[in-house]
Amino acid sequence: MPKSSIAMELTKTPNKTAARVGIGGPVGSGKTALIEQLIPALAERGIEVAVVTNDLVTKEDALRLQRSGLISPERVLAVEAGACPHTIIREDPSLNIAAADTLAQNFPQADVILIESGGDNLASTFSLDLVDYWIFVIDTGGGDDIPRKRGPGIIRSDLLVINKIDIGPYVGADVDSMQKEASEIREGRPVILTDCKKQTGIKELIDCLVHNVLFLDA
Amino acid sequence: MTDRYLSDLAMLQHGDSAFPSGAVSFSWGLEALVNRNSVNDARGVEDFLRAQLEGRWASIDRSILVHAHAAWDNLNRLVTLDGLMDSQSLATELRMGSRRIGRAFLSVHIRLGTLGAAxxxxxxxxxxxxGHAPVVQGAIWREMGFTAEQAQLMAAHGLCSSLLGAAVRLSVIGHFDAQVIRTEITSCIAEIITTPPCKPEEAHGFTPQIEIASMLHETDQSRLFVN
Incomplete structure (x- = not known):
C-alpha cells in the first residue's frame, strides 16, 4: 500500500489525554446533580475537569452545567443522542470520543473528562474504548429493589452510586438493604451512598476517583 | 478470487451501520419535518430519502467524495474540496453535521491505526x-484501498441506513417499512452512481424544504438529533 504524502507531511499524533470517566444511570437518578457536586470538589483538590453531556431530548443538562457558574461554559460540550442514549455510549460512541478529543485538545491541562450519559435503563453500559472508568448512578426513589434487578449497570460498573439517600424514608426505600444487596451482587466492587443536597458521600466518591482513576495518592 | 472476497468483506465492514460512524445521532432534517407533520408516513420517508439522495447527495456529497478519493494525497486539493463542500451547505446544522461526522470518522480511524487519519x-x-465527511471519507477510503465506486456505495448505503434508522426511532415507520423503502431506493442509488459525477466546482443541490426544516430545527426545544 502506498504511503500517503499527507501522512508524510504531518506525523504528529494526539497527545496523551485526560482520564475519561463515564457517568450513567436511569432518568432522574441524579447524574447531573452529582456532577455539580463533583466539579467543585475536584477543583478543591486542584483537579481540572471538562464535561461531555448526552442529553436525550434537549440540551438541558449541558445548559444547566454551562450556566451553573461551576465550570467555564466552553468546558462543557453536548452530544445529541439520536433517541438512543445507550448507542452513543456503547455501540457507536464515536461522537462522544470526538467531543472528548476536542475538550482534551482545547484544554490540555484537564485531568478528567466526565461523560454524562442520557438517562437510560439498568442494562446501559459504556464502551471500554470511550471511558477509562464508569460510574452507575441509581437512586432510592426508583425503589429499593433496583439492586436486586441486577443488570450490567449494577453489576459491571466500576463504581455504583446509590443517590438521594435523604428521600429513602419518604419513598419506603430501605437504604441499608439496598447497600447490602448491591455490595453482595457486585462482589466487593465499591458502592457509595450519596445525598447531593448535603454533599453526603461526595468526599468518599472523590477519594475513589483520585485513587482508582487519577492515581494521585499512589 | 480471494482478493475479491477480502475487498467485498472490507466494504461490508466499513459500510455497515455497526461501524462506529456517529451517524446514529443525525437525521439531516427529518426530525424537524416529522415534528411539523410534513413527513408522517412511509411514503413521506421515501420521498425524503429520494430528495436527500437525488437533490443533494448525488450532486454535492458524491462529487466531493469522488474527487477527494482521486486527490487523496494532495492536501491543497482536499482543502479546496472541503471549502466547496462548506459553501454548498447553507443550513448551519447540515454544514456542521457534515463536519462532525467527518471529525468523528477521523477519530475512529486514528484509533484503528488507519494510515493518513492522524x-x-x-x-x-x-x-x-x-473535515467534511465526503472529503475525509474519500481520502481515507482511498488510503485503505477502496475504489471510488466502492466509496460511493458505502457512502450512499450509510446515508440510507442512518436516515431510515432515524425514521424508525422517530416512530414514523416500522422496521419492515424501512426495508421496503431501502429496497425501493436501491435502483435510485445505482442510477446515480452509474452517472459521471459533476465537477466539484459545479456541485449543487436543491432541497429547500429540508434546508428550511433544518434551520427551524436549530431553535426547536425538543431535539433528539443533531440536525
Missing part, C-alpha cells in the same frame, strides 16, 4: 480543513 485530523485541528 495527519488529516491534524489539519482539521490546525484549521486547514473543516
Amino acid at each position: 495527519a488529516l485530523n491534524e489539519n482539521v485541528a490546525n484549521g486547514m480543513l473543516y
Whole structure:
C-alpha cells in the first residue's frame, strides 16, 4: 500500500489525554446533580475537569452545567443522542470520543473528562474504548429493589452510586438493604451512598476517583 | 478470487451501520419535518430519502467524495474540496453535521491505526480543513484501498441506513417499512452512481424544504438529533 504524502507531511499524533470517566444511570437518578457536586470538589483538590453531556431530548443538562457558574461554559460540550442514549455510549460512541478529543485538545491541562450519559435503563453500559472508568448512578426513589434487578449497570460498573439517600424514608426505600444487596451482587466492587443536597458521600466518591482513576495518592 | 472476497468483506465492514460512524445521532432534517407533520408516513420517508439522495447527495456529497478519493494525497486539493463542500451547505446544522461526522470518522480511524487519519485530523485541528465527511471519507477510503465506486456505495448505503434508522426511532415507520423503502431506493442509488459525477466546482443541490426544516430545527426545544 502506498504511503500517503499527507501522512508524510504531518506525523504528529494526539497527545496523551485526560482520564475519561463515564457517568450513567436511569432518568432522574441524579447524574447531573452529582456532577455539580463533583466539579467543585475536584477543583478543591486542584483537579481540572471538562464535561461531555448526552442529553436525550434537549440540551438541558449541558445548559444547566454551562450556566451553573461551576465550570467555564466552553468546558462543557453536548452530544445529541439520536433517541438512543445507550448507542452513543456503547455501540457507536464515536461522537462522544470526538467531543472528548476536542475538550482534551482545547484544554490540555484537564485531568478528567466526565461523560454524562442520557438517562437510560439498568442494562446501559459504556464502551471500554470511550471511558477509562464508569460510574452507575441509581437512586432510592426508583425503589429499593433496583439492586436486586441486577443488570450490567449494577453489576459491571466500576463504581455504583446509590443517590438521594435523604428521600429513602419518604419513598419506603430501605437504604441499608439496598447497600447490602448491591455490595453482595457486585462482589466487593465499591458502592457509595450519596445525598447531593448535603454533599453526603461526595468526599468518599472523590477519594475513589483520585485513587482508582487519577492515581494521585499512589 | 480471494482478493475479491477480502475487498467485498472490507466494504461490508466499513459500510455497515455497526461501524462506529456517529451517524446514529443525525437525521439531516427529518426530525424537524416529522415534528411539523410534513413527513408522517412511509411514503413521506421515501420521498425524503429520494430528495436527500437525488437533490443533494448525488450532486454535492458524491462529487466531493469522488474527487477527494482521486486527490487523496494532495492536501491543497482536499482543502479546496472541503471549502466547496462548506459553501454548498447553507443550513448551519447540515454544514456542521457534515463536519462532525467527518471529525468523528477521523477519530475512529486514528484509533484503528488507519494510515493518513492522524495527519488529516491534524489539519482539521490546525484549521486547514473543516473535515467534511465526503472529503475525509474519500481520502481515507482511498488510503485503505477502496475504489471510488466502492466509496460511493458505502457512502450512499450509510446515508440510507442512518436516515431510515432515524425514521424508525422517530416512530414514523416500522422496521419492515424501512426495508421496503431501502429496497425501493436501491435502483435510485445505482442510477446515480452509474452517472459521471459533476465537477466539484459545479456541485449543487436543491432541497429547500429540508434546508428550511433544518434551520427551524436549530431553535426547536425538543431535539433528539443533531440536525
